[in-house]
Amino acid sequence: MNNFKDFWNQYKGAIIGVVIAILILITRLDELILAIVVLFLGAFIGNYVQRNKEDVKSKLKKFIDKM
Numbered sequence: 001m002n003n004f005k006d007f008w009n010q011y012k013g014a015i016i017g018v019v020i021a022i023l024i025l026i027t028r029l030d031e032l033i034l035a036i037v038v039l040f041l042g043a044f045i046g047n048y049v050q051r052n053k054e055d056v057k058s059k060l061k062k063f064i065d066k067m
Helices: 002-026 029-051 053-066
Strands: none
Touching (some): 002 029
16 A cells, blocks of 8 residues: 555656546547637737737848748
8 A cells, every 4th residue: 555655646747647638638628729729829929920010021021032
């Protein structure tokens, strides 16, 4: 019994993480989480471009000129 307690105390975080990952995969929440991440990333990029229009234009122009 002492070995099990030691094992549990040492790997408790990993075990809980694996159980949560299995639940996410079983319930197909991974697609929802990915969609939410893509939405936030798009909002962040859009906000950055809106606030730094001139800087973004110059960086894109330099990138296109290099190609």
